[in-house]
Amino acid sequence: MDAFRRLRGLGSTALLGILVACGGGSGSTGNDQQEHEGASALSRAALVAAAGTEIPPGRYLIANASSKLCVDAVPAAADGGVLRQAACATSTNQAVDITQPSAGVYKLVVVGTGRVIDLSGSSGADGATFWQWTDNGTNAQRFKLQRTQGNRYALVNAGSGKCVAIDGGSLAEGAGLRQAGCDANQAAQQFLFYPVTAAGSRAAIAVGQYNLQSVSSTLCVEIAGGSLADGGKTQQTACADSPQQRFEVKPAADDSYSFINVNSGKGLDVSGISIANGALIQQWTYGGAANQRFSATLDGAGLHLQPKHDGKCLDVKDFSTVAGGQVQQWDCGGNDNQRWLLQASTAQPPAHGSVTPDQVLLVINANSATSAAIGADYQQRRGVNNVVQVRTVDSALGSGSETLSGSDYKSQIEQPIRNFLAQHPQVNFIVLTKGVPIRVNGAATGDTFNAGGAQASVDGQLAALDYDKLPGAKLVSFNAPSGFASGSAWLNRYWNADEPFSHAKFGGYIVTRLDAFTQAQALGLTAKALQAEAGLGQGAILLDIQPDFGINDPATQPAPITDPLITRESDYGTWNGDLQHAGQDLAARGIPVLLDARNTFVGNQTSLLGYYSWGSNDSHYNATAYHSLRFLPGAIGDTAVSTSAESMLPPGSGGQSAIGDLLAQGITGVKGYVNEPLLQAISSPYITFNRYTRGYTLGESFAAGSHFVGWTDLVIGDPLAHPYPSR
Structure with missing residues (x-):
């Protein structure tokens, strides 16, 4: 019995209320649950990510793009010291150490004073002051750095969702730093980041x-x-x-x-x-x-x-x-x-969701009428012309056909796909169809616990094609002392990326499949994606925390994996912290979210646009509640359940909650696992929803939120789905 299976439990309580996630608090108030009324969504016009937009951690001078003056900290004996703009100089009061305590979130520490840049009062109001304060880890002291164009970046407060601006757009020394609704056309909100040299001076080129x-x-x-x-x-x-x-x-x-x-x-x-x-x-x-x-x-x-x-x-x-x-x-x-x-560069970063059909390879099992029907529908709806027909067992006919041997996978699936890809280097996405097997026994990487050799998803193996030839690619070994998982997988080079995916840059491929319990449900996935792209319905994203597992500091989650040997499953509180981080981020950007942290398993929710929960591993899991959830077109989700995709035929997962049920209940995209993934492999709710709701495609969003390739993952849905505007 694996780690997740040990957590299964029964029980139900009535839903008493749902908590709306809010932004973090300020160092000045210590209130990390203060709600920000009217927090602005980022301007669609330009606050979008481009290739390599991350600012590397390090020491910088921060200069306003319009005034050419640098952010300067007035030394103070107490918290609340002034931040202003001044002529750039070799000064520790202008040098800022930038670190990344969690995915996509930055802390800015003034070297000369040792204090961080902080939003006064954790305010959501325009005109609120940015000042210096002792670091307390709240979202008022954390920022997203988002490129507007070329070498210009906006500093977006993680608590309020609003931007740092020079007061009044002043070009004069002494003007302070104020909060304003983000507008990438305002030069007062655009900043350049110059590295500080070893001698303490400003380097020649801004990032x-x-x-x-x-x-x-x-x-x-x-x-x-x-x-x-x-x-x-x-x-x-x-x-x-x-x-x-x-x-x-x-x-x-x-x-x-x-x-x-x-x-x-x-x-x-x-x-x-x-x-x-x-x-x-x-x-x-x-x-x-x-x-x-x-x-x-x-x-x-x-x-x-x-x-x-x-x-x-x-x-x-x-x-x-x-x-x-x-x-x-x-x-x-x-x-x-x-x-x-x-x-x-004067070009604005490309909008997310701009993937074209020629970047997609569609894979149809010629031995499966179901696969052929779904493939023909996808070709017609998305205009995809890159098609490979494989010949293998029809997994739509029975669970015994859902698994291939390693040799059959290589000859029947991988090799025909490799032959096509060798002549089509523009392909970034691979779409499989129901009828193509989901699992490989005897894979190159995968889970070796009770599998008779490495067991992985077909999709995971394709996602990791030629990772072994990529310079710097890191193979991770699993040796959980409790015996719940062993084997190997590749660290996903696209994890936490905030730029469009390309095979040329990251290696591997983004692989999803059009699959469900029935052919009709699988056919509906693309139709729902297109319906959502035409206009999202009014709904909310449900994030169901299980507080019995503890809730780690959301500001630290999700954390990167740095050790090539994994000997234990992540503490369950880390994923709860990730759920809370996701809720705070969505609320700060004005996206309706239901964050529940009570000892109950939430059900009876309709018009959902997203869903993450512990599924049947929640100690208060209620199957009736799980099956009562209903989703709007465009909704995506994941559950921390080890074999949620053990089978894509009903009933699904041999006693555990199955993603097939969520597909039957209307979800448009969902991630699951054909064998034990460990908690580390469950997708990050913060990264996945942050990317998806900012206009990335479904495929990119799940890929950015997933630590591994070549493992047991299965992503269901049209990878091109992108119902949210670029932000």
Whole structure:
């Protein structure tokens, strides 16, 4: 009996009331449950994430994009010290240490005073002051950093959902920091983050996305042909705000920078780690090596960019001033062909949910009439033309056909898909259909506990294709001393990402399936996704905490997995903390949420737009209550139940609550598990709902919220579903 199964219990109580989740409190009040009336949703116009928008933890000066002045802390002997803007200087009162205590949430500590930036009174009102306060971990002292364009970021308070702004949009020194409803068109709300060097001074380049322009030719560097491959060459061409010309510039070791191409996700690199003059600059999978890191120093009208391994300069070969000229390294001199301008991108980050049908591969089992019918419907509704027909057992006919041997999986499913993908590198999403088996015995990775070899989902194996060939990919081993799980899986490289997914950048694939207890229910998934995209109904997201397990600090959840050996299941209070974090985030952004933390299993709820609970592992679980839940089109969910997708045929999961029942009750997308996942593998409610309600696709949202690939996960639903606007 696995860890989750041990928690099963019976019992029911009447629903007495549902608590609405609210934002956190301020250091000045200590009240971390104060409700923020009228908390603003982020402006749809531009507060959306782009490729690599995360600010790496480190020490920064924060400058307003309009005034060019830096955030400055007035030293004070007590909490409540003033924050203002002042001329940028080498000062510890302007240096800010930025850390990330939980996924997507930042803490900003003024180095000179040791206090954090705090929203006074945990206020939800426009005009409220930001000041310095002793760190107490509340949401009034935590921020989301969201790019508006290029190298400009908004600081969004995690408690109020509103933005930091320079008071009155002033350009003068001494103006304070006030709260305002987020508007990405307001320069007073846009800030630049300059790394602080080891000497304490402001670095030359603010974190962000740039075009790299030669001073001598006025042309811009691009990856030739938009190549996605290691070894893709650089050349200069007429400047345009295209992905193959844009580079994500972030601080790296030793006061250097990495330059990651937005189109390919690969870094600028001196070919062959050469120290010779004339060595060409290429792109390569970024690993932080010295030949991939560059110092940036001002030199007259531009910057010298010097690889850290040899100190030479990036140089336009042969002083070329025409398109096609190559970029190399050469001994540094005083010529303009070694001087570079970094032009901040003016393109607004791409809206989420912009996945096109050519990025999707549809997989149909030619031996299954059910699979063929569902596949034909999906092709027609979504306009997908990339189709692979496999021939394997029809899992729609009986539970005995839901599992394949490792060899049959390889030959009947994986190899035909690999053959197609080799000719179609644009594919990022794989959609399976009911009739394609759900489980592999004898898989490359998976759960080996009582499985007769590694057991994984078919979907998980496809999601991890070629992870073993990815530089830096991390294989995690499970050796739970209580014996509930053993085996291996890959750490998901897309976990907690806040940018659109691409195979080229992250490796692997996002895999979902159109499946349910019946063919009719599976056919309905795409129809419901499209209905929701046409307009969401009025409803709320239900998050059902089980307080008997404890509730860890929501500000620390979800936490990353850093140890490659997992020897115990996560404390159950961590997932409760994650649920609470999700509720606080949704409420702060004005999204209706029902957060219940009482000793009852919630039922009799209709018009739901989302659902996370402990399912049958809740010690107060009530099957009648579970089956009474009803969902609106667009709703997604997950349950912390070990075999919630043990079978996609009724009754489902051999005594545990099944996701098949939620599908029958109208949910549009749901995650489940074909074998013991451990709690670590259950999707994060905070990350999943944060991404989904900000306009990411269903597939991206579940993928970002899941720690592993190559494991036992199964995501049901149309991966392209995106009913929420980009925010």
